[in-house]
Amino acid sequence: MDNRIDTTCVIVGGGPAGLMLGLLLARQGHDVTVVEKHADFLRDFRGDTIHPSTQQLLAELGLLDEFLATPHSDMSRVTLSWHGAELTLADFSRLPTARRVMSFMPQWDFLDLLAAAAARYPGFHLLRSTRIDEVVRDQDRRIAGVTGSGPEGVVEIRAALVIDASGRDSVLGASAGLMPVGVAAAMDVLWFRLPKAASETYPFVQAGAGMIITIDRGDFFQIAHVIPAGSWTGSDDDVARMKERIRSISPRLGEAATGLEVDDVHLLRVRLERLRRWYTDGMLCIGDSAHAMSPAGGVGINLAIQDAVATARILGPILGRRAPRPRDLRRVERRRAWPVRVTQAVQRGLQGPLLSTTEPGAPVPLPLRMLRDHAALARVTGRFVGLGVRPERVE
Structure with a gap:
């Protein structure tokens, strides 16, 4: 094939998980290609909450000053108005992070920041306007790359590792035989x-x-x-x-x-689901490709980024020696599946309260009264939202 690319790792999807993983692997010295189907990142109505855990990662990468120089707004605590009465849902003021706030930044600006940082490494390549349709298998039926179409026609990318970070509507997982376990969304x-x-x-x-x-x-x-x-x-x-x-x-x-x-x-x-298994020989799914989250708490982006950090830390050293084996990919799933299950369980429990309807003057629900009356509980929820169940570190 004329338009064939050989790389160490191909990442399908230029979202938060894909670009963060591309940055981290390029930073480790690997040749990595991120494939994005759109020409740019300008899509509206996408998550734009950057939690304290993600800002801590940016600090570890030396990118926090660039982040802060990009237009954004900060929130040190999440408040709720219940029929006009304000109470605190989550307080970030005691977190052990570089910044103790949740920030709001249009996702396209955040993705541009990650892409620009990754482009400083010679091994990083970003293919835009390229749609990936299916996986490529070798003679042993191992996934050895992906194929699709770009501005110059059909493209085939061969790699020691394929990462599916293309989101909840991914076609790669199904083509690789990876099936989700659905959780009813209300x-x-x-x-x-x-x-x-x-x-x-x-x-x-x-x-x-x-x-x-x-x-x-x-x-x-x-x-x-x-x-x-x-x-x-x-x-x-x-x-x-x-x-x-x-x-x-x-x-x-x-x-x-x-x-x-x-x-x-x-x-x-809203879909709450996760793959039964996140990997097959030659390919690993992370972020929404592995676990579609509810928008409750705005934690989806930050969970996806933590998936990327864990993937780079576990698989990066292996990629320097050989192609990762299924047992290596399973280590990433085992590391990240537990926080996903816990977070989805909490999100499932929130669906009823988020949809509840009461008349003005009705009693404040017990969970909200507890948050109102006990400031320490708001710090606990602040840790859950701001850090996550199992925060990751770059090093």
Whole structure:
């Protein structure tokens, strides 16, 4: 084949997990190729929370100053407005990290930062506008690369290791025979934008009759509205019901949403699932390709990045000597599967409260009252959200 590339590791997917892993492996001196199907990273309604654990990793990589120089906003604690009464859900002030805040940065800016840092290493290569369709196997049926199409036609990439970091809708896992274990999701999320007037603010989380998350983007608000799973068909009636729910949660926000139409609303179908097995001979899945997360807590990006760090630490030294064997890939899964299971269990438990509807004046639910009345509990939830169950270190 004319357009054949040989590399040590090919990573399919230029998201947070893929680019972080590419950076770390190139930093170790490996030849690594990251393949991204889009021409750039400019997609809206993607997760943009950068947790304290990820900022700690950036500090270890010497990238924290570059991160802080990129426009962002910080939140030292996550607060919730329950029918107008504010309480703290998570407090990051006691974390043992370089920064004790959760930051908000458009994901495309964060990905540009990682890609630019990785490009400083001669072994790093980023192929844009290249769609990978299937795996390539050798004569022993071991996965030995991937094939797809790019700007110059068909492309084949041969590698000692294939990493699938292409996200929850990956086609590679299925083509390699890796099947997910589904966990029923009770909710979906509607995303939309609202204009912002100068100095206008809203609470980050508003609840009591469903839930709304408001992210301040500077010149507009990005809104996430949690709804029961399968209840959105994209009709005008759906939009009318959505506006009524928003108005019951936040009358002021409901007024701002009056002009929304069907085309303004984007649906995220929440899936809580993970692969039965994350690997096969020659290929490993990480991030959303291995475990689709709920947006609750915004932890998906940071779990994916921690997968990448563990993968680089475990497999990087092996790649310097030989192709990783299945038992090597299994070490990564064993390291990361437990925090994924714990996090998904918590997210599953949150689905009911996130969808609950109460009338103004109704008692605050017991878990929220406990957080309100015991500050130490908010620090515990802050550690869970900010660090994760099993944080990883670069070295």
